[in-house]
Amino acid sequence: MPEGHSIHRLARQFSDVFAGERLAVSSPQGRFHEGAALLDGRLLLRASAHGKQLFLDFEGGAVLRVHLGLYGAWEFGGDETFTGASSIGAPRRVGESEVAADGVARPGAAPPPPRGAVRVRLVSAHGWADLRGASTCTVETEAEAQAVRDRLGPDPLAGHAASAADSASGAEEFVRRLTRRRTPISRLLMDQEVVAGIGNVYRAELLFRARLAPALPGSAVPGEKALALWADAVDAMGQGVRDGRIITTHPALWPEGPARLPQPDHAHYVYRRQGQPCRICGTPVSLADEAGRKLYWCTACQRI
DNA sequence: ATACTATGTTAAT
């Protein structure tokens, strides 16, 4: 259930704890025996993310590409060296965890017996990572992995690992791809070929923050509005990478006073708030089904 | 115990 910010956090985690390490790769569940055998014993060179796609580059030109889909998650554990380098931490966050399902932290490098269907297990000298429930998990050549990247739209979080020039070109590319089509903007934001990494929460929240009506055709979005939307995505999703949660509301709206982060029920403007009063104008938040996903918005605030 | 839901995508219809 993760959006792009979670995958970027995972890429950073793999870079921090496994890059430069030789990894034992297995598939306790069995469904990935073939791919695991290809990677077993190789050095992990680097980890990266583009939108919701995670790429682990191994020596010899083999790339493990993972998409968590709806239920996928990575779980990590290890000794003090591992924990010291790790940036995940408990409690469990969407798509990433450092605590076993029984709630007992497991110190030490030795991985626990596989719990449930572990598609892939990576083990280094200091720690381990288990993958469950992913919709995609394949070993590819660098060219195949690049072909996947090439199909995707620009990633608002690309600036995290790349140059400012890349971010600027990402903005222009986003505006081009968004305003080229008459499809409603609510659909375009979910289209990974228009912009990579936005999911159902950021879609709803970014549209609210921009005061944009979901039904507005992409072609009718003023260029300046589209640029501002991109800039807000960079900002909001960057914050998501730091927090490990999607928090889009202004801190002034948090009732619990000065706190670094709000309670979960104050983190969003409209997502999962159907029927509840809009935090800005009080109008009940609307809910509609769009292409099998739930769309939340305020009919009064989002009029442009 | 059982049902329902979810921050996603693809393939079949």
Added chain:
DNA sequence: TTAACCTAGTATT
């Protein structure tokens, strides 16, 4: 447009 994927947290019985 719908089903499938097949995990895990939360709500309901």
